Amino acid sequence: MPNITAEVEGKDTISDPRTGTVGYTRNAALVFYDWMLTRREEGGFGCYSDEVDWDWVAAEANVCDELVDTPAGQERRYEFDSYIQTGAAPSEVRDTFVTCCAGRFTYSGGKMLLRTGYYVPPSSTLQEMDLAGPITVPALxxxxxxxxxxxxxxxxxxxxxxxxxxxxxxxxxxxxxxxxxxxxxxxxxxxxxxxxxxxxxxxxERRVTWPMNIMGIAISTLDTVQLATSRYGLNNYAFQVTSWGLNQDFSCGLQLEEHNADMFEFDPDSYLEPGEVGVLDEAEPISDSDEIILDGGDATTEID
CATH class of the missing domain: 3.30.1920 (Phage tail proteins - 2 layer sandwich fold)
Incomplete structure (x- = not known):
């Protein structure tokens, strides 16, 4: 039976909230949210439409459309080119999307939020007087x-x-x-x-556990913050909130990771060219021979 091949066209019903149009796109943020809204039985995540903040989506789509220099010319910062197997676990597929745009994902305030990889300056400063307990800074x-x-x-x-x-x-x-x-x-x-x-x-490597009183309600996951404390020199760094939890006493536990602009900088001169795939030379056919000598001893085999 002959091998069957097919050329598959990309989806052309993806919404772009910036223009109000529907069509084909490779924009990573738009592709991600289109997949999030696709029903699970059709291979998507199956979230509800009211769980998507379209202003957020538009902002992330603008980041993905930024042009960056490469040895082959300019390209968009983040684009997706792929197909999804309908039998894959939705959470696993979601994580591959997040990885492929150097991003972070969270469910906060009833919204599905993907932040693609770019530096976000601090939007607030956390004060020591709002602590609800001791901070924890792991050494390693x-x-x-x-x-x-x-x-x-x-x-x-x-x-x-x-x-x-x-x-x-x-x-x-x-x-x-x-x-x-x-x-x-x-x-x-x-x-x-x-x-x-x-x-x-x-x-x-800097990580901080920062327990806050009720003032922590104003902070959300994915926010970038600074710490108003001289302990361990932490006030010299910006941190991204990677986890937020409300306790029974209305205190808020924040998990913070170091976040800086250098993570997202890239020197165009540091690109490396992919290695070329080697091509094997065609083997020469074995010619008829009256005698084949087995290398590995004195034994010989003669063929009549």
């Missing part, structure tokens, strides 16, 4: 959160197969490796920018 991160050599894979558009993204690394005596699969990425340059982000994120 868990081993699987530290890496100085990041590798990954993307989809080679000419072959429709996974291929290696050039590894991004920082010199260190003790090599710690991590790997990321980027199934929605077809540009090796975009893949390198994403891997470089995760490399720098791993180097930003």
């Amino acid at each position: 991160l868990e081993g699987d959160q530290i890496a100085n050599e990041i590798s990954g894979s993307y989809i080679e558009p000419d072959k429709y197969q996974p291929s290696d993204v050039p590894t991004r690394s920082q010199y260190a005596d003790d090599v710690r490796q991590a790997s990321y699969d980027l199934p929605h990425i077809t540009s090796p340059y975009r893949g390198q920018r994403i891997l470089e982000y995760y490399l720098r994120k791993s180097a930003a």
